[in-house]
Amino acid sequence: xxxxxLSNPDVIELLKPFLLASWxxxxxxxxxxxxxxxxxxxxxxxxxxxGFALDSKGELAHGFPALPGGRAPNYxxxxxxxxxxxxxxxxxxPKGTALPDLKGSGPPPAGVRIFLRxxxxxxxxPAPIVEVVATPPETWNLLAYPDQPxxxxxxxxxxxxxxxxxxxIRTADQSKPFKTIAGSLKLQAAGGxxxxxxxxxxxxxxxxxxxxxxxxxxxxxELVLTYAADAADAISARGFFEGTYLYRQRxxxxxxxxxAIESRP
Amino acid sequence: MGFLxxxxxxxxxxxxxxxxxxxxxxxxxxxxxxxxxxxxxxxASGLKEAKERAAREGRPIFLIVVTNSYGDxxxxxx
Numbered sequence: 001x002x003x004x005x006l007s008n009p010d011v012i013e014l015l016k017p018f019l020l021a022s023w024x025x026x027x028x029x030x031x032x033x034x035x036x037x038x039x040x041x042x043x044x045x046x047x048x049x050x051g052f053a054l055d056s057k058g059e060l061a062h063g064f065p066a067l068p069g070g071r072a073p074n075y076x077x078x079x080x081x082x083x084x085x086x087x088x089x090x091x092x093x094p095k096g097t098a099l100p101d102l103k104g105s106g107p108p109p110a111g112v113r114i115f116l117r118x119x120x121x122x123x124x125x126p127a128p129i130v131e132v133v134a135t136p137p138e139t140w141n142l143l144a145y146p147d148q149p150x151x152x153x154x155x156x157x158x159x160x161x162x163x164x165x166x167x168x169i170r171t172a173d174q175s176k177p178f179k180t181i182a183g184s185l186k187l188q189a190a191g192g193x194x195x196x197x198x199x200x201x202x203x204x205x206x207x208x209x210x211x212x213x214x215x216x217x218x219x220x221x222e223l224v225l226t227y228a229a230d231a232a233d234a235i236s237a238r239g240f241f242e243g244t245y246l247y248r249q250r251x252x253x254x255x256x257x258x259x260a261i262e263s264r265p
Numbered sequence: 266m267g268f269l270x271x272x273x274x275x276x277x278x279x280x281x282x283x284x285x286x287x288x289x290x291x292x293x294x295x296x297x298x299x300x301x302x303x304x305x306x307x308x309a310s311g312l313k314e315a316k317e318r319a320a321r322e323g324r325p326i327f328l329i330v331v332t333n334s335y336g337d338x339x340x341x342x343x
Contacts, residue, residue, distance in 0.1 A: 006329075006338075007302045018327040020308045021315040022339065027332030033312065034330060048333040054326040056319045066329065080327070087325045097298040097305050100340060115295050116341075127303065128296040129341035167341050171334050174342075190281035198279050200287065222287045224279060240290045260295035 005066075005076035007127055014080045017089035018053070037063060051076075053083030061086045100132045102264045107233040108140035109263035118166035118245070119256040131163045132264065143225060144232040146187045146199055154183035154205040154221070161207055164217050166245055166255045173215050173249050178207040185221060197227045201239070219243015223261065237263040308339040 005011060023034055027045065030038070037052045038045060041063030051066040062083040066076060104110025116129040142156045154161065162178050185203035192198045201223040208216040223239030238261070245255040279285055298304075309315035315326045329338050336342045 009302065012302045012305055015306055015327055018307070018325050019315045019318055019322075020306045020327050020329075020339070021310075021312050022329040022331065022337060023312060024331045024335050024337070030332070037328070037330070045332070048331060050330040050332075052326075052328040052330065054316075054319070054328060056323045056325060058316045058319065058326070061325070083325075083327065089325045090323070092307075092324070095305070095307060097301060099301070099304050117294060117296070127341055128300055130296075130301065130304070131340050131342065163342070165342070167336075168334075175335055190284050191279070198281060198284055200281070200284055202283075222290070224284045224287050224291075238291050239287050240294050242290075242294075258294045260291050262291070262295070 008077055011077050011080055014077070014084050016094070017084075017092050051079060051083075053080075053087060055087055100130050102132050102134060104265050106265075107228075107231075107235045108137055109135065109234070109236065109265065111135040111264055112160055112237065113262050113264050114160065114163050115260040115262075116163065116166075117258045119254075126167050129163075129167055133159050133163060135159065140234050143187065143199075143201065143234050143237070145197060145225075145227040145234075146189055149186060149188035152185045152187050152201065154185060154203065155181045157185075157221075160261065161205060161217075161221075161241075164207070164219075164241060164243070164245070164257055164259060165215075166247070166257065169215075169247055170249050173209075173247065176209050176214070178209055178217075180206075180208045182206045182208075183221075187225075190224075192226075192229065195229055196235070197229055199225045199227065201225060201237075205241075205243075213248055215246055215248045217243055217245045217257065219257065234263070237261065303339065303341075 040060045043063045047065050047067050049066040051064050053062040055061050064079040102110040111134040114131045118126055142152055158181050183203055183205035185201050187201045190198045190200045204220050206218045219242050221241045223237050225234045226236045241259040243257050245257050247253040319326050
């Protein structure tokens with residue numbers, strides 16, 4: 001849905017006046033305010049994704065099952081158009097593209113933004129995932145400028161690495177945390193100029209959720225870090241991870257993962 | 266465009282071939298704005314925030330409910 005009907009340019013235009021929100025969870029124990037939307041709308045719960053349009057007071061205006069399920073190709077757009085017709089929202093000033101972000105006044109940076117692409121899952125081309133991960137100074141300290149080459153354990157970057165899994169996997173897999181993070185990364189100087197210095201952080205990492213029957217991700221992380229000529233704190237980081245997510249739920253499926261990682265702000 | 270300028274600025278101080286290759290790969294993976302249409306929409310962190318802002322700004326809400334997953338439609342891990 002995220003890479004399909006919801007990203008349709010016409011749908012994007014229709015939804016621009018709205019405030020968007022999503023709720024995810026088990027259908028067997030809905031919060032009362034979500035349950036109330038189903039009851040008021042009368043939408044049948046025979047699928048797992050639904051759209052609800054509410055007015056500015058939070059009152060339901062329109063609800064519908066949000067997966068096409070054999071319906072016409074324009075089904076989702078037509079349902080959103082019905083919501084627009086009922087609510088007649090005022091136009092809003094275009095806000096352009098606003099990516100999830102972090103605030104900070106570093107160095108070091110407040111954290112990183114990770115753009116994650118995965119191979120197709122058989123349910124269409126997935127839209128890129130965008131996650132921001134706050135990163136404390138203690139983690140950046142481990143990436144301080146290396147006067148001599150040194151090793152950094154992949155475990156130190158756990159908060160970043162645990163984001164390396166594809167979308168649209170089963171909740172049973174998604175909610176299971178990585179138990180082990182293995183790998184050693186080499187941090188070494190790589191030149192610079194009179195004002196800035198550069199270092200590279202490179203190595204192979206492997207994250208596992210358990211034994212041979214659980215999912216795991218394996219691949220290579222490579223980052224370019226910059227520093228002031230006279231200070232050890234990292235100013236910025238940019239690089240990538242490329243690898244494979246072995247999805248082990250009712251068999252085994254391989255997802256190719258590619259992530260661009262950039263420090264923020 | 267912003268990120269490209271930043272990357273170019275970074276590339277200006279990077280002479281190491283390996284570092285340049287990493288930055289090139291970074292840019293080839295990082296999506297362009299056209300690949301991120303959902304980021305053109307105004308997302309709230311959840312229904313509670315959406316209702317508060319809707320009341321304040323006089324705007325409607327579009328809520329997506331997913332009853333078989335955990336995550337976040339905005340970030341995409343869902």
